[in-house]
Amino acid sequence: xxxxxxxxxxxxxxxxxxxxxxxxxxxxxxxxxxxxxxxxxxxxxxxxxxxxxxxxxxxxxxxxxxxxxxxxxxxxxxxxxxxxxxxxxxxxxxxxxxxxxxxxxxxxxxxxxxxxxxxxxxxxxxxxxxxxxxxxxxxxxxxxxxxxxxxxxxxxxxxxxxxxxxxxxxxxxxxxxxxxxxxxxxxxxxxxxxxxxxxxxxxxxxxxxxxxxxxxxx
Amino acid sequence: xxxxxxxxxxxxxxxxxxxxxxxxxxxxxxxxxxxxxxxxxxxxxxxxxxxxxxxxxxxxxxxxxxxxxxxxxxxxxxxxxxxxxxxxxxxxxxxxxxxxxxxxxxxxxxxxxxxxxxxxxxxxxxxxxxxxxxxxxxxxxxxxxxxxxxxxxxxxxxxxxxxxxxxxxxxxxxxxxxxxxxxxxxxxxxxxxxxxxxxxxxxxxxxxxxxxxxxxxxxxxxxxxxxxxxxxxxxx
Numbered sequence: 001x002x003x004x005x006x007x008x009x010x011x012x013x014x015x016x017x018x019x020x021x022x023x024x025x026x027x028x029x030x031x032x033x034x035x036x037x038x039x040x041x042x043x044x045x046x047x048x049x050x051x052x053x054x055x056x057x058x059x060x061x062x063x064x065x066x067x068x069x070x071x072x073x074x075x076x077x078x079x080x081x082x083x084x085x086x087x088x089x090x091x092x093x094x095x096x097x098x099x100x101x102x103x104x105x106x107x108x109x110x111x112x113x114x115x116x117x118x119x120x121x122x123x124x125x126x127x128x129x130x131x132x133x134x135x136x137x138x139x140x141x142x143x144x145x146x147x148x149x150x151x152x153x154x155x156x157x158x159x160x161x162x163x164x165x166x167x168x169x170x171x172x173x174x175x176x177x178x179x180x181x182x183x184x185x186x187x188x189x190x191x192x193x194x195x196x197x198x199x200x201x202x203x204x205x206x207x208x209x210x211x212x213x214x215x216x217x218x
Numbered sequence: 219x220x221x222x223x224x225x226x227x228x229x230x231x232x233x234x235x236x237x238x239x240x241x242x243x244x245x246x247x248x249x250x251x252x253x254x255x256x257x258x259x260x261x262x263x264x265x266x267x268x269x270x271x272x273x274x275x276x277x278x279x280x281x282x283x284x285x286x287x288x289x290x291x292x293x294x295x296x297x298x299x300x301x302x303x304x305x306x307x308x309x310x311x312x313x314x315x316x317x318x319x320x321x322x323x324x325x326x327x328x329x330x331x332x333x334x335x336x337x338x339x340x341x342x343x344x345x346x347x348x349x350x351x352x353x354x355x356x357x358x359x360x361x362x363x364x365x366x367x368x369x370x371x372x373x374x375x376x377x378x379x380x381x382x383x384x385x386x387x388x389x390x391x392x393x394x395x396x397x398x399x400x401x402x403x404x405x406x407x408x409x410x411x412x413x414x415x416x417x418x419x420x421x422x423x424x425x426x427x428x429x430x431x432x433x434x435x436x437x438x439x440x441x442x443x444x445x446x447x448x449x450x451x452x453x454x
Binding site for chain 2: 074075079097178179
């Protein structure tokens with residue numbers, strides 16, 4: 001892997017791991033908790049957000065030299081709202097059942113801090129290609145986060161995964177998992193797991209760093 | 219002690235509040251972005267319009283066919299104070315939209331209409347079927363609901379509750395201006411009349427919402443439709 005490829009890979013992986021919007025930055029919690037009652041809802045919301053994220057970051061990056069800083073937030077919101085409207089029409093055209101299931105949370109993508117944050121902190125400062133790669137990584141990270149919640153909540157709360165029954169007719173659903181408290185429980189569980197994993201990795205990296213430091217001194 | 223004075227300059231100092239970007243440039247940029255975004259939105263709307271309309275038509279047909287199983291096609295109508303007219307466009311003020319379900323021979327199989335009432339979490343919207351021959355409600359489907367999963371949604375699966383809608387009596391009174399008996403949801407196990415709905419134990423609020431939704435919609439719609447049934451008996 002050459003330097004350019006490594007940089008592109010790093011740019012993409014940033015949103016999936018180091019700056020995961022759900023598990024690290026804890027952004028966009030409103031749809032994260034509200035729509036993740038099933039895996040299909042979580043996947044659809046993740047894909048919709050990723051589409052808006054990529055398109056708005058691309059346009060913001062393309063227009064970055066002509067957008068004055070005084071009106072940048074207003075401009076970003078107009079751009080984001082445009083792609084949310086496009087997504088809204090697209091979902092209505094694909095499936096009204098899905099559209100009803102996602103409810104107002106499609107329109108609320110406009111105010112998802114993940115998107116405005118990427119436009120302001122990243123896309124407005126880098127080339128269109130870099131902006132799109134970073135946005136794709138962030139979108140994938142957000143989708144993974146939503147899916148992690150959606151699958152657990154659907155399996156325990158409904159006994160199904162993507163609508164397919166897993167445990168048969170005798171399964172007694174754990175209803176609280178598809179209610180708002182279930183969203184908090186599952187999110188808390190995932191955050192705990194993610195934090196524990198990151199800490200363990202840092203601990204494992206520490207002796208290697210010390211050894212490298214000692215070798216340098218010697 | 220006096221503060222050090224800044225060195226004098228020949229050019230006038232720029233006031234700190236002055237914008238660094240000219241106003242015209244800001245307006246130009248916002249105009250440009252708004253134009254681009256406007257074009258994208260209009261393009262997406264035009265591109266998806268026919269698919270969205272088709273999806274809405276299919277969803278409506280499915281909903282009506284579900285509550286009137288013998289229906290094979292539907293007709294949309296407005297019920298006004300002056301009679302029944304075929305529906306087109308938005309519902310005019312004071313009119314009630316309803317759907318006539320026609321069987322394979324094009325004869326009226328039943329009438330479907332929307333009802334809504336406040337449930338536990340939000341408004342419960344239903345589509346119910348009215349059969350003119352028996353003057354009864356024979357079924358309902360959910361249009362939208364945010365009731366508690368596992369509790370409120372029992373209205374769609376609880377066999378005892380669904381048995382209420384085999385022939386729920388909604389006969390009109392002698393003057394044909396209201397129901398002869400108000401549709402009412404009663405406490406579980408206390409139903410004694412054919413116009414009563416036996417509530418689900420543990421989901422009484424949602425059960426009541428279904429009863430109220432049917433009662434209010436039937437009280438408003440049936441006195442307008444029943445006298446003009448002949449105009450919708452066969453498929454236009």
